[in-house]
Amino acid sequence: MRPIATTRSASGMPTGLLAVWWVVASEIVIFGGLLASYLMYRLSHDSWSEQAANTNTAIGATNTFVLLTSSFLAVSAHAAAEKGDGKKAARYLWYTIGGAMTFVAIKSFEWYTEITHGFTITSNTFWSFYYTAAGIHALHVIAGAFIMAIVAREAAKGLELHRVELIGIYWHFVDIVWIFLFPLLYIAK
Template sequence: MSVHAATLDHESLACRRCASGIPAGRLALWWVVTSEIVIFGGLLASYLLFRLRHVSWGEEAAHTNTLAGATNTLVLLTSSLFAVLAHRCATQGDGRGASRFLRFTIALGGVFLIVKALEYTGEIHHGYTLLRGTFWSFYYVATGLHALHVVAGMIAMAVVSVGAGRGRQLQRVELVGIYWHFVDVVWIFLFPLFYIAK
């Protein structure tokens, strides 16, 4: 079946090996997302428990930069839009369009990391380091782990965009998109936890 057809349905685009009725690549990606939910979920549940127990953490959270957090939320939401537009192009057999939208997504991932780096710099400059207290330990571990996932997503998208630009392996566009949206969902929860709940 050609991926260059004008319109392709959800199943025919992805890999055809599927005992569960779900293409193998997509099923594997959802397993990754499931394991990531447990990783981030455990971390955030632990944070939430300590936060509820220690009301004074609100004073520490008052020092996080809400503007930077909101900017990064907007950046990630927009990057998710580009990722899903890349998927739409892929389902229409438009590899170049998919590749272009993936590159936009990577660029916004870069903007996210720059804003985060500037934010970290300001916080460390004011003495809010990893070892200042449990709140800041949670803050740096959670946001740092998330940033590592952003970097991983950018690398994966760079690889996929090269193939997509040549019209190859277009089903991967959807897979890398699912991962990226999950990274966005994690940030959606990190934002109120660290930047709004003060």
């Protein structure tokens, strides 16, 4: 007998699934507030476009491609888990982790370049927002990759396959946040 509640009678859905949707709901408020604040300041400060012109669109687009691909791999892992193929699900999850690591590597290179060119978090309000928003998002990517590694290890043994869907939902949300960060930070110049 497992000492955990596996379903919620009130919501009629598994506890883990309900929990991950609550996480997503709270994240909407966190990132939503951040993006709404950015938008307010961006619209009321024309000078921000001068600063935004220094962000690298090619790097931002590459990272968008990486995250969209990793989302596709995560949903493929979910499809494999639904069929009960734990090994295949684990393999797709490891590919997704590869995507996360690529994203972080590209972001590190980008930040290194920007910082060495004098654009630091204290340069001005635009860069403060830029590093805060992208930094919080990158932390979510790193956290997701760690959790995914734990889920993949279990899934490879054919255990806890329902968790593949749960980490997938979180991962797709991280992707959605980037979908909005990309035009805000890299396109609107």
